[in-house]
Amino acid sequence: MFRFGLPFGQDRLIPIWVATLAVQQKSRVVRFQSAAQILDFFRLSKDGRHYRRIVQGFQRVFAATIFFGTDDQPDAYHVADSARFHFFDRIHLWFHDHDQSTPANDAAKNTITLSEAFYREIDAHRIPVEREVLAALANAPGLLDFYIWIVWKSWTLNGQLTYIPILSPGGLSDQLGSKNYSVGRTFCPVLSKWIRHVKALWPECPVDFSQDRQFLMVRSSRKHPAINPQRPVIPAIGRTL
Numbered sequence: 001m002f003r004f005g006l007p008f009g010q011d012r013l014i015p016i017w018v019a020t021l022a023v024q025q026k027s028r029v030v031r032f033q034s035a036a037q038i039l040d041f042f043r044l045s046k047d048g049r050h051y052r053r054i055v056q057g058f059q060r061v062f063a064a065t066i067f068f069g070t071d072d073q074p075d076a077y078h079v080a081d082s083a084r085f086h087f088f089d090r091i092h093l094w095f096h097d098h099d100q101s102t103p104a105n106d107a108a109k110n111t112i113t114l115s116e117a118f119y120r121e122i123d124a125h126r127i128p129v130e131r132e133v134l135a136a137l138a139n140a141p142g143l144l145d146f147y148i149w150i151v152w153k154s155w156t157l158n159g160q161l162t163y164i165p166i167l168s169p170g171g172l173s174d175q176l177g178s179k180n181y182s183v184g185r186t187f188c189p190v191l192s193k194w195i196r197h198v199k200a201l202w203p204e205c206p207v208d209f210s211q212d213r214q215f216l217m218v219r220s221s222r223k224h225p226a227i228n229p230q231r232p233v234i235p236a237i238g239r240t241l
Contacts, residue, residue: 004059009141011057015087016134016148017041018112019122028119031109035093043135055093062088089113127155128227133201145176146194147201154206154221163215166191172216188213202226 017038021030035054039046066085090113114122129151137144149172153164165171166188173187192209199205204224208217 004056004063007057007060007064010053010138011060012141012144013038013042013134013138014054014057014061015118016129018087018114019118021112022114022119022122023126028114028116030112030114033109035110041131041135042138044138058091058093062091085117086115087118089115125152125156127152128225130202130226130228133226136201142176142190143194143197146191147198149175150198150205150207150218151221151226153218155225157218157220158222159220162218163210164218165215167214191216202228 018030020041021032022028025031035058036046036051038044038054039050044050064086067082090111092111094110127148129148133147134144137147153162167173172191195205195207195209198207204221205226206219206221206224209215210217
């Protein structure tokens with residue numbers, strides 16, 4: 001991890017893309033011809049800067065381990081309950097310093113082995129994420145996280161309306177994982193902007209503020225999923241969001 005640094009920004013596109021390949025190929029071991037394919041998928045420029053950024057991102061994501069846990073002291077006992085998670089077990093990738101070509105023989109194909117936990121999760125809980133929206137939000141990491149969260153949350157509901165606290169412990173600000181979101185005067189205006197942008201890309205997005213603006217109301221998206229084959233290509237959104 002220290003050699004490659006922590007994943008950040010567009011690195012989040014890599015597990016999204018690899019998860020898509022795993023679903024399509026129906027395998028925990030995914031194969032592809034070139035790292036440049038991810039640039040095509042997200043409609044990113046296939047220049048040297050973007051290519052090197054993706055190459056380095058694969059290394060950061062592979063090296064990263066995410067830790068979850070609690071540290072409680074019930075009844076005078078100290079209890080530590082922890083778990084760890086990683087995306088990939090193994091990567092075998094061909095990179096070229098000067099171009100994006102890959103050797104033609106099958107033995108040289110790029111190969112990624114997903115961790116058992118990651119593959120099991122995406123195989124058991126598939127969500128209909130719109131590729132064109134992902135491409136449009138590729139340069140807006142916070143907004144991309146929010147969009148994927150909405151798709152996941154609304155798709156898992158079965159008809160009922162759910163109220164998600166915005167700033168309470170365990171609420172939306174915690175789930176999006178940034179300390180910068182913990183202050184209401186900072187997060188709530190950003191959240192309002194995000195909702196407007198997501199609804200511009202997905203008009204049927206089933207999310208609204210509660211009347212007191214303390215909760216996010218989420219309805220089921222089963223009747224109006226995020227994927228729309230008839231939707232035209234969506235222009236990209238800048239990194240200022």
